[in-house]
Amino acid sequence: MFNYETQKDWPIVSGQIQSPIDIEHHLAQPVEDLPDFVHYQIKTIRRPDGKLSLKGNGTATLQKREAHFVEGHFHHPSEHLLDGHQFDLELHLVHEFINGQKAVIALLFNVGAADATLDNILLNLPQPDKQLKLPTPIQLTDWFDAASYYHYIGSLTTPPVIEGIEWYVAATPLTIAPKQLATFKQLFPENNRQIQTLNDRPILLLY
DSSP states (O other), X not given: OOOGGGGGGSOOSOOSSOSOOEEOGGGEEEESOOOEEEEEEEEEEEOGGGOOEEEEEEEEEETTEEEEEEEEEEXXXXXXXXXXXXXXXEEEEEEEETTSOEEEEEEXXXXXXXXXXXXXXXXXXXXXXXXXXXXXXXXXXXXXXOSOEEEEEEEOSSTTOOEEEEEEEESSOEEEOHHHHHHHHHHSOOOOOOOOOOTXXXXXXXX
């Protein structure tokens, strides 16, 4: 597991287009090209190295290209900020295009009403370092209702923090109940990377 207390010592190849960032809405250029998500479901839940990992299937159309869902995992508190606001939880859905290029869909959660999909995941947690193949897949349809997504080019947020990753951050947060968040905090340690410098990178608002 990565040591977040010494993250300043993580090796970085370039450092010019790192993630996460604080996304400032007034810097985002609107583009009519809303991502599309179909057939998303979780089939396997794993708990490797103190983390929660989701595997399943799903296809995203991102700027008119298809990318396939590879793996999902959570960070708390959130890694990305929106106009300086940090959220209680962030989900990263890692995708891959046919050429091997990676894209990450980031969904943000604020404390509020309970999320039924999260409840389903938390009720099916395997023991640490184990995995559970779900008898009935968990559908993720309710997680893709955002009317717009911020898009920029960045990096992975864990070592080796490889750059050139396409990010799509939902502009509208989902909600997580206080009890659900407390469960996350009890089972999984804080694992958010510090905010990185934008370095004049363009940000798009896809709608």
